[in-house]
Amino acid sequence: MNTPTNLTRRDFIKVSSVAGAGLVLSFYLPSKGEPLGAAAAAPAFAPNAWLTIDTNGIVTITVARSEMGQGVLTSMPMIVAEELEADWKNVRVIQAISHPTKYGSMSTGGSFSVRGSWQNLRNAGAAARELLIAAAAQTWGTETSACRAENGTIIHTSGKKLSYGELASKAATMRVPTSLKLKDPKDFKILGKRLRKLDTPSKVNGSAKFGSDIRVPGMLFASVERCPVFGGKVTSFDAAKAKALQGVRDVVQIDSGIAVVATSTWAAFQGRKALTVQWNEGQFAGQNSAAIWKSFEEAAKSKGSIEDYAGSAENALTSAAKKVEAIYYAPLIAHATMEPMNCVADVRSDRCEIWVPTQSPQQVAGEAARILGFPLDKVRVNTTLLGGGFGRRLQTDYSSDAVRVSKAIGAPVSVVWTREDDMQHDWYRPCTYNVLTGGIGKDGWPVAWLHRVVGPGSRGLVVGGSTPPYALPNFQIDSHIKDIGVPIGAWRSVGPSQNGFVVESFIDELAYAAKKDPFEYRRHLLAGSARLRRALEVAAEKAGWGKPLPAGVGRGIAAVESFGSAVAEVFEVSVEKSGKVKIHRIVAAVDCGPVVNPDTLEAQVEGGIVYSLSAVLKDEITIARGRVEQNNFDDYRILTIDEMPKVETHIIPSTESVGGIGEPGLPPVAPALCNAIFAATGKRIRRLPIRPADLQ
Amino acid sequence: MTPITLTVNGKKHTVEVSPDTPLLWVLRDTLGLTGTKYGCGVAQCGSCTVLLNGDAIRSCVTTIADCQEKSVTTIEGLSADSTHALQKAWIEDDVPQCGYCQSGQIMAAAALLATHPRPTDQQIDDAMQGILCRCGTYPRIRRAIHRAAAQKGGKS
Ligand code: FES
Numbered sequence: 019m020n021t022p023t024n025l026t027r028r029d030f031i032k033v034s035s036v037a038g039a040g041l042v043l044s045f046y047l048p049s050k051g052e053p054l055g056a057a058a059a060a061p062a063f064a065p066n067a068w069l070t071i072d073t074n075g076i077v078t079i080t081v082a083r084s085e086m087g088q089g090v091l092t093s094m095p096m097i098v099a100e101e102l103e104a105d106w107k108n109v110r111v112i113q114a115i116s117h118p119t120k121y122g123s124m125s126t127g128g129s130f131s132v133r134g135s136w137q138n139l140r141n142a143g144a145a146a147r148e149l150l151i152a153a154a155a156q157t158w159g160t161e162t163s164a165c166r167a168e169n170g171t172i173i174h175t176s177g178k179k180l181s182y183g184e185l186a187s188k189a190a191t192m193r194v195p196t197s198l199k200l201k202d203p204k205d206f207k208i209l210g211k212r213l214r215k216l217d218t219p220s221k222v223n224g225s226a227k228f229g230s231d232i233r234v235p236g237m238l239f240a241s242v243e244r245c246p247v248f249g250g251k252v253t254s255f256d257a258a259k260a261k262a263l264q265g266v267r268d269v270v271q272i273d274s275g276i277a278v279v280a281t282s283t284w285a286a287f288q289g290r291k292a293l294t295v296q297w298n299e300g301q302f303a304g305q306n307s308a309a310i311w312k313s314f315e316e317a318a319k320s321k322g323s324i325e326d327y328a329g330s331a332e333n334a335l336t337s338a339a340k341k342v343e344a345i346y347y348a349p350l351i352a353h354a355t356m357e358p359m360n361c362v363a364d365v366r367s368d369r370c371e372i373w374v375p376t377q378s379p380q381q382v383a384g385e386a387a388r389i390l391g392f393p394l395d396k397v398r399v400n401t402t403l404l405g406g407g408f409g410r411r412l413q414t415d416y417s418s419d420a421v422r423v424s425k426a427i428g429a430p431v432s433v434v435w436t437r438e439d440d441m442q443h444d445w446y447r448p449c450t451y452n453v454l455t456g457g458i459g460k461d462g463w464p465v466a467w468l469h470r471v472v473g474p475g476s477r478g479l480v481v482g483g484s485t486p487p488y489a490l491p492n493f494q495i496d497s498h499i500k501d502i503g504v505p506i507g508a509w510r511s512v513g514p515s516q517n518g519f520v521v522e523s524f525i526d527e528l529a530y531a532a533k534k535d536p537f538e539y540r541r542h543l544l545a546g547s548a549r550l551r552r553a554l555e556v557a558a559e560k561a562g563w564g565k566p567l568p569a570g571v572g573r574g575i576a577a578v579e580s581f582g583s584a585v586a587e588v589f590e591v592s593v594e595k596s597g598k599v600k601i602h603r604i605v606a607a608v609d610c611g612p613v614v615n616p617d618t619l620e621a622q623v624e625g626g627i628v629y630s631l632s633a634v635l636k637d638e639i640t641i642a643r644g645r646v647e648q649n650n651f652d653d654y655r656i657l658t659i660d661e662m663p664k665v666e667t668h669i670i671p672s673t674e675s676v677g678g679i680g681e682p683g684l685p686p687v688a689p690a691l692c693n694a695i696f697a698a699t700g701k702r703i704r705r706l707p708i709r710p711a712d713l714q
Numbered sequence: 715m716t717p718i719t720l721t722v723n724g725k726k727h728t729v730e731v732s733p734d735t736p737l738l739w740v741l742r743d744t745l746g747l748t749g750t751k752y753g754c755g756v757a758q759c760g761s762c763t764v765l766l767n768g769d770a771i772r773s774c775v776t777t778i779a780d781c782q783e784k785s786v787t788t789i790e791g792l793s794a795d796s797t798h799a800l801q802k803a804w805i806e807d808d809v810p811q812c813g814y815c816q817s818g819q820i821m822a823a824a825a826l827l828a829t830h831p832r833p834t835d836q837q838i839d840d841a842m843q844g845i846l847c848r849c850g851t852y853p854r855i856r857r858a859i860h861r862a863a864a865q866k867g868g869k870s
């Protein structure tokens with residue numbers, strides 16, 4: 019049966035024809051945080067997405083979100099194509115060019131792209147389908163009820179057919195119905211199918227264009243020498259030797275440092291090595307990791323600002339039968355996208371064009387306009403493919419470099435960061451110091467939960483995801499936000515990435531203190547949170563929770579709901595004499611509501627697990643003399659193919675609302691792994707990354 | 715400076731750059747073959763992997779002087795129309811996520827298949843562990859290599 023959905027305004031979707039041939043349907047997608055009905059209340063209709071059908075039947079969908087491997091250039095078209103009854107072979111996708119208002123927010127983050135547009139993309143596809151049906155009915159002089167849409171054609175009950183291409187122009191003259199029938203999920207032909215991503219062919223033959231692959235006529239290459247200490251500034255510099263090098267064209271000072279401009283990236287890199295720069299290292303020149311942790315420890319002695327609470331945890335603790343105390347440390351970590359930061363800018367006297375792998379094209383444009391003193395409409399930002407995003411590319415530091423250099427030299431320029439620049443000038447995940455105090459009653463169930471967190475950056479980055487999902491009669495979370503002079507930003511899965519570790523490890527500690535099974539303990543306490551409880555149960559069942567394991571192997575579980583999806587993971591691990599952790603098996607259970615593309619879902623869960631494992635098992639970012647100590651992939655290592663554990667992903671059939679999938683797979687990784695290590699060895703990991711020395 | 719002559723994807727090129735310039739930057743900035751990627755510059759990530767006389771090498775640490783009179787194959791030259799068994803397998807298994815590392819992955823896999831037409835998992839580990847993928851496509855890379863090997867094996 020079809021589900022009718024009422025369009026609140028006739029104008030919600032607009033129809034026009036494209037140069038007299040074909041159909042253009044423009045519609046509105048709400049931005050992050052905006053209620054789905056907001057468009058209806060908007061004073062003027064501003065369509066922010068487009069669907070066109072040309073006379074050859076080619077369906078083109080414009081996507082305003084950035085493609086960074088999460089598959090958005092495929093998943094969003096799939097949603098439209100489903101309701102449209104399009105022939106998937108004829109579906110194309112275009113990356114939208116930045117616009118200040120047309121698309122609402124164009125930021126890509128928070129695993130929001132699909133869940134934020136799900137309903138409206140379906141509406142748009144359904145509206146186009148109805149227009150095509152109406153056009154066919156008119157052509158045949160029959161009722162629309164005698165026509166149905168299938169695979170890019172409208173079919174009459176008599177068997178006669180017209181293709182979408184044949185109908186497109188006429189459809190453009192039809193009126194959008196005020197009430198749309200959306201398909202019953204059981205009739206889905208495209209959604210829920212394992213379709214290959216539309217951009218895959220370009221990624222196996224070298225034709226895919228990332229930011230660093232953009233070549234513009236007359237373009238030069240530049241590389242910027244930055245103060246190794248955060249916040250440091252240039253005092254003076256000598257560029258004579260650099261300028262004498264073959265290929266070096268110019269050396270210019272910009273806000274972030276000294277830019278060497280050359281005819282090739284290599285010449286620009288070489289030019290940097292030949293520079294002599296004197297820095298004023300600024301107020302953080304003496305900063306180091308030990309001092310940061312010490313200042314956090316000091317801060318944690320006093321109560322911070324209350325973030326969330328229920329009942330009175332402090333009072334309840336005094337009457338607890340047993341008290342459990344622990345301190346958890348989450349380190350600074352870098353994004354290390356495979357493609358280092360880069361941007362191409364072409365600044366002219368009155369306008370500017372930018373090509374950039376960004377998660378925030380509008381912020382890039384805004385910053386460029388501010389730097390240049392141009393009105394926003396004189397700045398055009400083309401979003402290229404992103405060689406990884408993970409939150410790093412929400413920032414505009416690297417695009418502003420290119421704008422400033424292009425302005426200074428009066429030519430288009432590609433600014434490419436070295437891996438070392440990228441590693442040492444990231445916006446790191448906050449390091450946090452967490453004091454946990456738990457009280458359990460005589461029956462073993464928690465009576466009090468206190469979590470004091472100290473960290474840098476913003477409250478959202480430090481505190482996000484710290485509220486336990488469990489039925490706790492008394493809990494309290496308080497925080498201190500401390501500036502440490504290190505840029506802090508969103509790292510794939512953000513707050514839950516470190517708070518998932520803290521919360522899901524500490525609940526494990528309480529379960530063991532209560533002498534209860536950690537799975538059953540959680541399950542009992544999740545009685546009021548059906549979705550997460552179900553994920554927990556599925557993961558446990560698929561992993562064979564409770565079944566005997568070989569000697570030395572332990573099982574750990576963790577469940578976290580984030581970005582609208584519930585994910586539970588079970589790890590099986592053992593620890594070698596050397597302290598090396600060996601992961602035998604990972605089972606993940608995911609409830610993200612309706613599934614767009616199970617193949618992409620699995621890839622995202624697997625990829626998220628690997629991304630998180632690198633952070634948990636390899637290296638952290640440390641600070642000495644105000645600078646990052648790590649340089650490259652030799653001292654900030656990431657997992658390699660031979661270290662990749664087997665991941666089994668189980669998708670839970672679900673009628674829950676649509677959730678994200680790029681991030682929710684990460685938060686359970688660290689706690690499930692550390693809980694398994696505890697089960698295997700009796701050693702509780704409270705500080706990441708895991709160091710073999712801690713487990714010897 | 716002395717011009718250096720090399721063959722890239724079957725085409726002869728003479729380039730005039732400083733002899734210590736890494737092959738990577740000649741490919742990307744001089745010849746415009748941007749399919750080969752820069753990831754670390756110090757032979758730590760494998761994104762820049764190409765074939766030099768058939769061997770997988772890190773083009774970021776191979777000077778152009780060392781390519782004199784040699785033959786280079788990049789991702790653009792692996793096949794004329796994306797029909798190399800590895801490319802087909804890569805599409806079949808929808809391996810890439812962001813895609814940035816994939817040229818290096820495919821070129822390393824091409825060298826592996828040339829010496830081990832039916833590689834074991836261990837041989838895949840040995841050949842591929844130097845090619846990092848931040849997106850975590852490793853399980854699919856393994857699957858696609860086995861698939862390509864099986865396909866090629868069918869013919870030989
Ligand atoms: S760029 Fe050559 S190995 Fe990383």
Ligand code: FES
Pocket residue numbers: 087356405406810811812813814815816846847848849850851
């Ligand atoms: S696909 Fe993104 S780094 Fe490998």
